Amino acid sequence: MASSAEEEQIRRPVFGGVRVLDLTQGIAGAITTMLLADAGAEVVRVDIPGDRFADLSGYRVWHRGKSRLALDPTDPGVLEQISRLIGSVDVVVETVCEDGTLTELAKLLAASASANPSLIRCSITGYGDAAAHEGRTAVDALVAARTGLYWEARGIPGTTIGALSGWDDPLAGIDLGPGTGVGPDRPGPMFMGIPWVSNATAYLATIGVSAALRSRNLTGAGQHVETSLLQGALCAGSIAWQRVSHPDSEGYLGWTTDPRAPKGFYRSADGRWIQQWVQLPAFMLGVSEGDEMRVPESGVSPKDADLRISTDYLDMVMLGHFHPEMAAAAAKFPADQWEAAAKQAGVPFEIVRSPEEALLDDALVADGCVREFDDPDVGPIRAVGDVIHLSRCASGIDTRLSAGDRTSADVHVAPSASGGGSPGKRRPGDGPLAGVRVLDLGLAIAGPFGAQMLASLGADVIRVSAANDATWMRTQYSHMSNRGKRSVVLDLKSPEGKAIFDRLVEGADVVHHNMRESAARRLGVDEENLRAINPKLIYCHTRGYERGARDGKPANDQTAAALAGTEWVDGAADNGGTPIWPSVSLGDTGNGLLSAIGVLWALYHRDLTGEGQSVDTSIVYAHMLNASMAWTTPDGSRRGDRPVIDAESWGISALERIYPTADGYVCLAVTTEQGRAALAAAIPEIGDLSDDSAIADRLGTILAGEPSATWTDRFDRHGVPAEALPGEPATVLFDDPDLKERGLIASYTDPELGSVEMAGRLIDIDGARVLGRAPRHGEHTREVLAELGFEPEHIEHLIADGIVVAPSVQPESEVGAGV
Numbered sequence: 001m002a003s004s005a006e007e008e009q010i011r012r013p014v015f016g017g018v019r020v021l022d023l024t025q026g027i028a029g030a031i032t033t034m035l036l037a038d039a040g041a042e043v044v045r046v047d048i049p050g051d052r053f054a055d056l057s058g059y060r061v062w063h064r065g066k067s068r069l070a071l072d073p074t075d076p077g078v079l080e081q082i083s084r085l086i087g088s089v090d091v092v093v094e095t096v097c098e099d100g101t102l103t104e105l106a107k108l109l110a111a112s113a114s115a116n117p118s119l120i121r122c123s124i125t126g127y128g129d130a131a132a133h134e135g136r137t138a139v140d141a142l143v144a145a146r147t148g149l150y151w152e153a154r155g156i157p158g159t160t161i162g163a164l165s166g167w168d169d170p171l172a173g174i175d176l177g178p179g180t181g182v183g184p185d186r187p188g189p190m191f192m193g194i195p196w197v198s199n200a201t202a203y204l205a206t207i208g209v210s211a212a213l214r215s216r217n218l219t220g221a222g223q224h225v226e227t228s229l230l231q232g233a234l235c236a237g238s239i240a241w242q243r244v245s246h247p248d249s250e251g252y253l254g255w256t257t258d259p260r261a262p263k264g265f266y267r268s269a270d271g272r273w274i275q276q277w278v279q280l281p282a283f284m285l286g287v288s289e290g291d292e293m294r295v296p297e298s299g300v301s302p303k304d305a306d307l308r309i310s311t312d313y314l315d316m317v318m319l320g321h322f323h324p325e326m327a328a329a330a331a332k333f334p335a336d337q338w339e340a341a342a343k344q345a346g347v348p349f350e351i352v353r354s355p356e357e358a359l360l361d362d363a364l365v366a367d368g369c370v371r372e373f374d375d376p377d378v379g380p381i382r383a384v385g386d387v388i389h390l391s392r393c394a395s396g397i398d399t400r401l402s403a404g405d406r407t408s409a410d411v412h413v414a415p416s417a418s419g420g421g422s423p424g425k426r427r428p429g430d431g432p433l434a435g436v437r438v439l440d441l442g443l444a445i446a447g448p449f450g451a452q453m454l455a456s457l458g459a460d461v462i463r464v465s466a467a468n469d470a471t472w473m474r475t476q477y478s479h480m481s482n483r484g485k486r487s488v489v490l491d492l493k494s495p496e497g498k499a500i501f502d503r504l505v506e507g508a509d510v511v512h513h514n515m516r517e518s519a520a521r522r523l524g525v526d527e528e529n530l531r532a533i534n535p536k537l538i539y540c541h542t543r544g545y546e547r548g549a550r551d552g553k554p555a556n557d558q559t560a561a562a563l564a565g566t567e568w569v570d571g572a573a574d575n576g577g578t579p580i581w582p583s584v585s586l587g588d589t590g591n592g593l594l595s596a597i598g599v600l601w602a603l604y605h606r607d608l609t610g611e612g613q614s615v616d617t618s619i620v621y622a623h624m625l626n627a628s629m630a631w632t633t634p635d636g637s638r639r640g641d642r643p644v645i646d647a648e649s650w651g652i653s654a655l656e657r658i659y660p661t662a663d664g665y666v667c668l669a670v671t672t673e674q675g676r677a678a679l680a681a682a683i684p685e686i687g688d689l690s691d692d693s694a695i696a697d698r699l700g701t702i703l704a705g706e707p708s709a710t711w712t713d714r715f716d717r718h719g720v721p722a723e724a725l726p727g728e729p730a731t732v733l734f735d736d737p738d739l740k741e742r743g744l745i746a747s748y749t750d751p752e753l754g755s756v757e758m759a760g761r762l763i764d765i766d767g768a769r770v771l772g773r774a775p776r777h778g779e780h781t782r783e784v785l786a787e788l789g790f791e792p793e794h795i796e797h798l799i800a801d802g803i804v805v806a807p808s809v810q811p812e813s814e815v816g817a818g819v
Contacts, residue, residue: 431458
């Protein structure tokens, strides 16, 4: 029985007693410290004068629950106050050190970390130590432009993988017909309204801080954790950004990132956009044959449809063939009838809506992923709420929003209550999850990607798959989400296979999966069954939707994005544009990142209490967080001034948008008076204009007259925040030997794909590793069974009986080698 002290620890939020100092500017840092505050940390935020991001609508949401001070670090007298604050906290999160006016603050941070070995310092920069990008402006839009991420709003024909790999595209020149392509009817990249780069960086920074806090509990030592917007771009682009020797390897390449392939958006009879993904012609055509919608007893669900489209690249031709028929079918009936039919047939489907419409969804409010907050200026507002649930730890969300800038006298400065932890058996250089074993039962991307993040922190991740998972393991989606793991194939439906899995559970710390709860129960891998085997287990379930009526409904990145509003924002639907699903969408991968955060929090809690617990996250939670710049009043009468893209998807204003040049594209991100003055000096012809559309028209004419390099040289001389877009996405990164040398791009060899390059280190933290290739299906079955004590003869008997699967020839493993 737990003592009263243990019960108190169980009831309180996971980071109760942890103090955090927020010295950040921008989206990534604000969301990171919000998530820490949501987990119960006491966060003191310093609002630094001149913050170019201060007017973002999301600041009202992201700084909830924080004590706020208005301090100017350029004032020598203020540095002493900040020094006292640093001495009273466990964690400092900062983004200020790239600003030349704040060098004294940077020195203070470094000195404080040196003087206090238990301090955790998390630095979020623009480009980290990437030499070719040193000194570039750390703004989400400009990093997305410079790295080529804006190309991925629609993708490029033949896919970015094909372009990076020098592939001879078998579908080159194929036109799938009008209305199939992504985005507006114009060439070129598209501006995205969701800050994907910053969102990804926030996930990474939160993982880094959470892992460092756990390490400190075990070692007594703090550390310096770092990540960057560049690493955030690599994370966001991980589905599309891969270079391989043999992209034509069987089953590897998919069409989902090719702009010629429609992404399942259709206009219904009542004018609403609907999304059905992956497009199932048997359903769309089968239920709409007559004048009234009718769902046949068979033949229209994913389980029994004969007419289906896979994500294999060559199936894009079939998709193009059926798209006009599916679009015509969609136009026959209103959206709510389509929604009802999809629910009856068990087909992944959603009506596309804005983020504000999502915030008015009572089901999301009942779940808690949308909360009402008391804003001192606006009154009650709705915004994103809990996106990670721990069964043994209360939410730390404070529904009172910060009242804004205060004086230092308003914030109590005292030593942290959490201390620096007690040195244990771990060494400071060990990975944060060294000695932790994770059993990954994940499907598709969301579950496996979260477990992969745990592998990068040093966990021994064993992927447990079914025999029929072999096809999926060959895909590009599997290769980017299963790296650094060991693969075991078991027949969990057989008593012998389930018994083997139960033995694995006995020695595991975490079970991680994203199958439906009903499927988990049928297989006997539900929490109740597994906790009976191992009471201290961390049981992580990543789902599709919120808890409630939608729980168990078929879901994916695309349908959850439709529900939460990210596709609406990125597709300029506010201005009549078509919703889009960009390949950088942090739905599947964002859910995976949330699950990694949740597991780290649960392990931190278990280290203190000895208690296991359940963790749950979902794709819709990730997309609600991705769109968290949005807020609205409960009656919908007032909303935050979030970014709204123009109908042609060039940008959100004349000074924050993409412009064509004589040979390419440049992106401006002029958001301050200083930046406007610099732009007027660089292009005097706009100095007499004040109207936004007039400025856009004149800049468009002027910028189209010279090459991109000419403009970036001029902009750099005048200090204008701007970047040229590369001719193709990701080439500026994958062709940079410095990034490979530094491990930002990982290189290794795969038995089927040949040489492979993918995103490398995403978080700089003691003991983290750059992951090598994904395992072959069942590659480590023999190895893992031997560790459980099975004799070789018994293992071969299990293989012969189909209880387990293992390759007949075992290649030399490179998993986790990071070669």
